[in-house]
Amino acid sequence: AFLKYIDMENFKSYRGHHRIGPLKSFTAVVGPNGSGKSNFMDAVSFVMGEKTSLLRVKRLSDLIHGASINKPVSRNASVTATFILEDMTEKQFQRSVVGQSSEHRIDGQSVSISNYLAELEKLGINVKAKNFLVFQGAVESIAMKNPKERTALFEEIS
Amino acid sequence: AFLKYIDMENFKSYRGHHRIGPLKSFTAVVGPNGSGKSNFMDAVSFVMGEKTSLLRVKRLSDLIHGASINKPVSRNASVTATFILEDMTEKQFQRSVVGQSSEHRIDGQSVSISNYLAELEKLGINVKAKNFLVFQGAVESIAMKNPKERTALFEEIS
Amino acid sequence: RHDKFIDCFEHVANEIDAIYKALAMNQSAQAFLGPENPEEPYLDGINYNCVAPGKRFQPMSNLSGGEKTVAALALLFAIHSYQPAPFFLLDEIDAALDNTNIGKVASYIRSKRGSLQTIVISLKEEFYGCSDALVGICSEPADCLVSDVITLSLEDYDD
Amino acid sequence: RHDKFIDCFEHVANEIDAIYKALAMNQSAQAFLGPENPEEPYLDGINYNCVAPGKRFQPMSNLSGGEKTVAALALLFAIHSYQPAPFFLLDEIDAALDNTNIGKVASYIRSKRGSLQTIVISLKEEFYGCSDALVGICSEPADCLVSDVITLSLEDYDD
Numbered sequence A, B: 001a002f003l004k005y006i007d008m009e010n011f012k013s014y015r016g017h018h019r020i021g022p023l024k025s026f027t028a029v030v031g032p033n034g035s036g037k038s039n040f041m042d043a044v045s046f047v048m049g050e051k052t053s054l055l056r057v058k059r060l061s062d063l064i065h066g067a068s069i070n071k072p073v074s075r076n077a078s079v080t081a082t083f084i085l086e087d088m089t090e091k092q093f094q095r096s097v098v099g100q101s102s103e104h105r106i107d108g109q110s111v112s113i114s115n116y117l118a119e120l121e122k123l124g125i126n127v128k129a130k131n132f133l134v135f136q137g138a139v140e141s142i143a144m145k146n147p148k149e150r151t152a153l154f155e156e157i158s
Numbered sequence C, D: 001r002h003d004k005f006i007d008c009f010e011h012v013a014n015e016i017d018a019i020y021k022a023l024a025m026n027q028s029a030q031a032f033l034g035p036e037n038p039e040e041p042y043l044d045g046i047n048y049n050c051v052a053p054g055k056r057f058q059p060m061s062n063l064s065g066g067e068k069t070v071a072a073l074a075l076l077f078a079i080h081s082y083q084p085a086p087f088f089l090l091d092e093i094d095a096a097l098d099n100t101n102i103g104k105v106a107s108y109i110r111s112k113r114g115s116l117q118t119i120v121i122s123l124k125e126e127f128y129g130c131s132d133a134l135v136g137i138c139s140e141p142a143d144c145l146v147s148d149v150i151t152l153s154l155e156d157y158d159d
C-alpha cells in the first residue's frame, strides 16, 4: 500500500479543508518554526489510531482548530488518509472528532474502532508497535531503551 | 572575569595535553559527530565542579582517556581553566582525577573542595544554579520545568 | 505465540548488522541484538549494541548524540524489514546529525524507495533537498495559528 | 533569606519580557513570570508563560519545538542578568531552530559580547559562522577516540 493523500478538516492549525499530496516515495515537509509541521504529523498519527496523549493534547476536542485559544471553530475535526493498494484501487481511512468522542470510517462507511484498527493492521499499520512514527525529539530514545522495553517492543511486533 | 584557556590532560577522548584557546567573546566549537565536542563540554563542566553523573560517566575514573575501552592510559586526568580577571591578572582553577578521587588546585596550590567552589562562586560560577551550562538535548526542558522546580531554581540563584 | 516472537527476533537480529553497515556506509560498523536469555528470549531483556565506524566496542551510553541517532535508525529499519508498515513518518530526525551523516541517511532512504515510502519533517536543506517532493507549510497572521500548504514536486528538476 | 529570593525573582521577572522581545526581534512577543502565591512567592511554584510572536496566549505545552527553545533561552539570559556567570556554554541549542531563529539568537549573542562570553557547540554553519573564533575538533583513527584541536580566529576575515 502507498499513502497518497492526507486530507485535514479543522484539525489543529489547519482551518477548513486542506489536502496534502500527492505524496511521493520520499517526501519532505518543510516550513518555519511554529508553522504547523508537527501538527501535520499529529494529523497522520491521529488517523492511524494513535492515542490522544501522544498528540500533545489533553482532550480530543483540543484537536479542533482554534481550541488552543478556546475558540474552536467547529464541533468537529477530521483527518482522511487515502491509500493506493497493490491492485491500484483506493482505500480511505477517516477518523474524526465529534464533540468529545471520535468516529471511524472506511471508504465512507462508519465502522467500529476495532474493525478500523484491524483493517489498518492488514496494511501493516499498528501504532502500538511504534515502528513507523518517530515524534520530534524522540529518535535517540529508540536506541536507548532498556532491555525489558526492547522485549516488549518485539512482543508487540510479532 | 573572562575564560581564556582550557587545558585538558588525558581527559576523555583527549590523549595527552591539549590547550583550547584563546577563547573569544563568541567562540564556536565545531566538528563531525562523535569527534569529541561534548567531551570538551564535559571537561569545562568538570573543572567548574559539576558532579560525575552529569558528565555521562558512572565513576570518576571513566573520565581518564581510554577508560571507555577499559584501557586507561594513566591513573590521572586533569582540566585547567585560565581566567583573566578585571585587573588583567590570571587565575587558574584545576581539577584532576587521581585514581577514584578528585583534587582541586587554585593557581597551582592544592585547596579543599569547599574553598575551590567558594572561589568559583566569587566569580559568579555556581554549577548548582544551572544558569550557564546547557547540555546537549537539554535546552527545551529549561522552559518546560514545573512551577515548583522553577522556585527551586530561583532559590539556588538568590 | 513464543514461536512468533523467536521468528521475529531472529529475523531482525540477522538483518540489523547489514542495515547499520549500509547506513554508516562503513564495513567496520557493527550492530547486534542479543537476548539476555538465549533459550527463551521472551522471558528476559534484549540488549542492543553498536560499534560506531572506526571505534571499538563500548557501552551505548558512551555514544555521542549523532551516533545514537544513527543506531536508532538502524534498529527502526531492521524492525521494518520484518513487519513492513507502508510508510515512515520521521519528525526532525536529522537534528543531531552532521552533514556527512545526513547525506548517508538520505541516500539510504533514497535507495529503499522501491520498498519503502518515507515522509520526513526537516529544517535542513542538506536533508530535504534529497526528497522527491516538498510540502511547504506557512502560517498566516490570525488570532490563532492558521497553516497553509503548498506542494511542489522536485522530480522535474535536476539536482 | 526571603528578601534575597524576592529581590532575585522581581529582577528576573522585570527583565524577561524585554529579553524575549529582543531575542524574537518582535515587539508582539511577550514573556512573563508569575508566582502562584504573590505574597510569599518562595512558598509555591512560579509560572512561566510566553506568547510567541504573532500568536495569542496559550499554554506553554502548545508551543512548537523551536518556540520552546527560544522561550528557554529568554529565561536563561534573564536569569543571567541577575547573577552573571562569566560565560555560557551551550551544546547544540540550535538543533530545533530554523534559520531565521538561528540568525536572531546569533545576533542577540553578538550584541551582548561586551558583558557576556558565550561558547557554543554547533553543527550548523548559519550559527557558528557568526562567531569570533572557531575551535575545530577532529578525530584520528586509533583504538579509542582520540580528538585533536585546531583553533582559528574569524576576526581577521570579513563576513
Ligand SMILES: Nc1ncnc2c1ncn2[C@@H]1O[C@H](COP(=O)(O)OP(=O)(O)OP(=O)(O)O)[C@@H](O)[C@H]1O
Pocket (backbone or CB within 6 Å): A011, A012, A013, A014, A031, A032, A033, A034, A035, A036, A037, A038, A039, A040, A062, A063, A064, A065, A066, A067, A068, A069, A136, C144, C145, C146, D052, D055, D058, D062, D063, D064, D065, D066, D067, D096
Ligand atoms: N487546536 C489548535 N488550533 C490552532 N492552532 C493550534 C492548535 N493546536 C496547536 N496549535 C498551534 O500550533 C503551533 C505548533 O505548531 P507545530 O508544533 O506544528 O510547529 P512546527 O512547524 O512543528 O514547528 P518547529 O519547527 O518549531 O517544530 C503552536 O504555536 C500552537 O499555537
Ligand SMILES: Nc1ncnc2c1ncn2[C@@H]1O[C@H](COP(=O)(O)OP(=O)(O)OP(=O)(O)O)[C@@H](O)[C@H]1O
Pocket (backbone or CB within 6 Å): B011, B012, B013, B014, B031, B032, B033, B034, B035, B036, B037, B038, B039, B040, B062, B063, B064, B065, B066, B067, B068, B069, B136, C052, C055, C058, C062, C063, C064, C065, C066, C067, C096, D144, D145, D146
Ligand atoms: N574516557 C574516554 N576515552 C576515550 N574516548 C572516550 C572516553 N569517553 C568517551 N569517549 C568517546 O567519545 C565519543 C563521544 O564523543 P562526544 O560525545 O564528545 O561527540 P560529539 O562531538 O559531541 O558528537 P555529536 O555531534 O554527535 O554530539 C564516544 O564515541 C566515546 O567513544
Ligand SMILES: [Mg+2]
Pocket (backbone or CB within 6 Å): A037, A038, A136, D064, D065, D066
Ligand atoms: Mg515541530
Ligand SMILES: [Mg+2]
Pocket (backbone or CB within 6 Å): B037, B038, B136, C064, C065, C066
Ligand atoms: Mg555532542
